[in-house]
Amino acid sequence: MNWNERIKRWLDFEGLDQETRMSLDLLMEDEKMAEDAFYQDLTFGTGGMRGEIGPGTNRMNIYTVRKASQGIADYIKANGEEAKNRGIVIAYDSRRMSPEFAEEAAKTFAANGIHTYLYSDTRTTPQLSFSVRYLHAFMGVVITASHNPPEYNGYKVYGEDGAQLNLEDADRVIEFVSRVEDELVISNDGYNPEMLVSIGETLDRAYIQNALTVCEQSAATPIQAVFTPLHGASGSTVKRLLEEAGYSDIVYVPEQMEPDGEFPTVASPNPEEAGAFELAMRYGKDSGADLLVAVDPDGDRVGIAVSNGDHYELLSGNQTGAILIEYLLSQKKSKGELPDKGRIFKTIVTSEFGRAVGEAYGVQTADVLTGFKFIGEKLRENDLTGEFEFLFGYEESYGYLIRDFARDKDAVQSVLLLVEAAAYYKTQGKNLRDVLIELYNRHGWYREALVSVTKKGADGAREISALLNSMRELPLQSIAGIRVSTIEDYETQNRIFTDLEKSEKIELPQANVLKYFLEDGSWVCLRPSGTEPKVKFYFSVKGSTEQESDEKLELIKDSFLDEVNKR
Template sequence: MSNDWKTNYHRWVSFAALDTEMKDHLKSIQKDEGALEDCFYKGIEFGTGGMRGEMGPGINRINVYTVRKASEGLARYMSELGTEAKESGVVIIYDTRHKSREFAFEAAKVLGKHGIRVYVFDILCPTPLLSFAVRQLGASAGIVITASHNPPEYNGYKVYGPDGAQITLATAQQLMAKIDEVDDELLVSCEDVSVLKKKGLLKMVGTELMEVYLEQIKNLRVLSNRFSSAADPIRIVFTPLHGTTLKAITQGLNSFGYRYVTVVPEQANPDPDFSAVASPNPEEHQAFELSIQYAKEVDADLIMGTAPDGDRLGAAVKMQDGEFEKTKEFSFQFGYEESNGYLLGDFVRDKNVVQAALIMADVCAFHKARGKTVYDALLELFETYGFHEEGLHSLTFKGKEGIHKIGNIMTLFRSRPLMEVAGKKVIAIEDYLAGTRKDMQTGAVVPLALPTSNVIKVHMEADSWFCVRPSGTEPKLKIYFGVKGDSMKDGQQMLALLKQFVLSYIETA
């Protein structure tokens, strides 16, 4: 495959069998050289998180041809593992986005062409069910077609290993090598679905695995169900944000004994355009605007919203003034990530929103039985450990020029290391690309025992810090902030000053 965008473009437009939609799209932008270059100047990247990007024509977009190419690479990788891996097969699920179901079957058709058994879900189901199904069916791999919480124009392709977890860096590198061997994504061959079914290479999977999955979650309950059936039971507002979790979570809440559950009707049905929500990202407050309206009407104790693919949970609880505040951290011991992904138990090996939602309901019920809210419990933690405030700010830089801009910003932090930030001395700077931590007072440099990544973290005195990294799934630079104050007001003021300083510094790049 050429690195010259014009060569790649002409290869596509001269391909007689090019998909009609792709052909029409290219025709509509044929005079926009900038748009064409962005579609063809490089192949869409495939990493440990798979590939994710805008849909459309070109090698730098998610489309039927790039999906086939990724699947061809996976098929070649599995073929080298041997007959047992091919017979164990691949499980495929998909979310509610445009073309997700189509892409799922395109992947199945390519894998099936290589004699690899494929299981495709015939129902919408959340991402954690893929991890569960891979282990339950003894499959060699899993694929989920999703772009999680990204805007409607995005989609993606993520690969899981036989343990039900996202593939490791070593596996990803082997898989990427096989994908890179595919010279022309337009010429990847695939088999007809009816032929695969006749050969027994394609099996549709239904609700039976969902039932087993929900039964497993019941075993995670730390509390008895006496709180869910108390004299003053909790009232819950839930929104799947037009995604895949409606059935799993409402059915799960019911099995846990929660009867007062209001589903946001405008956001209940699958909708690839996310028509009734400003953002389908449960990390962001605007995702809860409609939920909060319903919560005030029913005097809800808890609001929960999930990412469309069902891997992340956002929660909001009533504060003392009757307003709702979004929370991220729970008082349980379990695995979690900054962007609202949580995991309990080991029968799923990835972020599990269904588990988190059901146990969060138990957390809320437990504290209500104590005469407290979840927000009260959060304040108790702050009083004990300090008033920690964290924030995230994303800067969007699209296209080829955007990549250069992000690169310039990262170079700025490396070439002009800060010694003081918002009135606080810098203690150390960690550069995960170089794999080093530098003490800014002594100049001593020590290695970091973490994987290489294009990330810089700056530590200041008084437990303050910020971290800068390019997003691996969107054309964004993400800046994370953290402070520790003596009070909530103090922490919020410190956070605001830190954000202002860092964003102003970035503007000098």
């Protein structure tokens, strides 16, 4: 069925709601946009689905949400009565249509005889993860598009362990969703209200009590800090947590504390970007704050800025991760609580900086594929084997997990530990930037960069695919005049040693990722985004000085991107 036939099917459907029909009529005025909205079904992948809100099979709307929910409901029913009785938990963030999509999903599950827990208001993604575990539910769903622009929303799926589905379970769910052929005819009108339970305060209290356990200090030390949830779901939870932990000098950015899916005071609600800190910096200067903290809309990623004289300097996810590792391990070592089997996890596109910090304390760091679900998978395996004691998990894209009562990155518990770390180092006359410089001087000057190129629509998807194919067919021999010593191709799961002319198997799951290691220890990685229409290029170098690393990073980055542009 081509895109014109899909549109006709929607136009001919008598049960189409009036708002969607009006939007569809407007869409028909732009053939290119109409094709993009209908040329495919919105991809339901290993983490769920994400897309622009609007009419169409390739958009987030009540019909595509019902389709995904019906497929998941069929999967739950296939797992028997116990799975149906344990049920599913649903949470949602502050985005456009999030409450409506959550309600549609909840009614669809309830209509299928599945016990359904629905949060009565916005909650964070990590709290959804925690709630699945706390309620011993069979699955979980959170309606969110993280830090995407306002026109996006998404649907993330969680397993019974509270982590995003592992690849095997995700494939089974995807199969069930793909069997649902017609999103328009799914009805949830006849659901049994008794199957749908509203949840809230009881789980809030339980989550806060667990989050307080990340503290390494027995009592809070005063610290001036500014916090903003960027109009997202974490504001009230973080405020409550910090107050219960004893931090009374926190300034909360008032213009951004209330959930608002239009994100009216920021160009992008992304804590990776300086613009997201604009208001926080203003309040920071007024209050003399040592630390600024910003959390993304669904509360799973956190960024910080630290005072550097007369301005605030944003730290990267790699830098913040290294600081948190240093603080955690140093505190545990001083108390004699550093476990023999302690383990840190990071993704393959995350800097080696954190590994170097961990090794100084005798703690091993293991790599996983990009995506926090792979850290969650390791935690699930460890529940059975007891092979290690989890100490920390993180990724360069500002996601951290300290205690695994949640099984996804958790900005809420991370905010508390960052505030505590800043307060602790302040008693030593240092801020977090000072700690970072000490770590660089101790372990080497690691520098990283990320370049994302947006490729929207069908044409963009084809361009990204063609680029990866070209890089495989004509592999690079050198970058910026530095020889490529190893190529890791996670699609073929081969590690190729170019200088030794041999290869070995990569013991990680298959993924469309290429990573180049250079003779000097630098590396470059490219991968399509799993959640956005982008191709991402990661760069990492290490030098003996800041200037050496900065110069090397720019040289390698420019050389590689020049090569990409020729493809």
